[in-house]
Amino acid sequence: MSADVYLAKQAIHDKLEVHVKTAEAKLEMLKAQAENAKANVEIKALAELLTKKLALQRELKGLKKLGGDRWEQAKADLEARIADFEKSVRDIESKAKPS
Secondary structure (H helix, E strand, O other): OOHHHHHHHHHHHHHHHHHHHHHHHHHHHHHHHHHHHHHHHHHHHHHHHHHHHHHHHHHHHHHOOOOHHHHHHHHHHHHHHHHHHHHHHHHHHHHHOOO
16 A cells, blocks of 8 residues: 555544544533533422422421311322322432432
């Protein structure tokens, strides 16, 4: 193989290698952006859960003041909301676990 052919092949190889490395760098950047976006979504979800937790605590305190039928209905509503809250916590927990 002549030196000219070898140099031409090497130049093409190097050019293609640059394209691959550029694509890899873009892929890494997109991966970092996706992880950041996921973290932002989780932070927002956690903030919403903290707000729900405060509301549940207020309702739980209010439950003590109720009597009769109102107490039964409020208890049932609170139990349903707590179950939903616990499910939301489990969902966030499972998404936050490393894969």
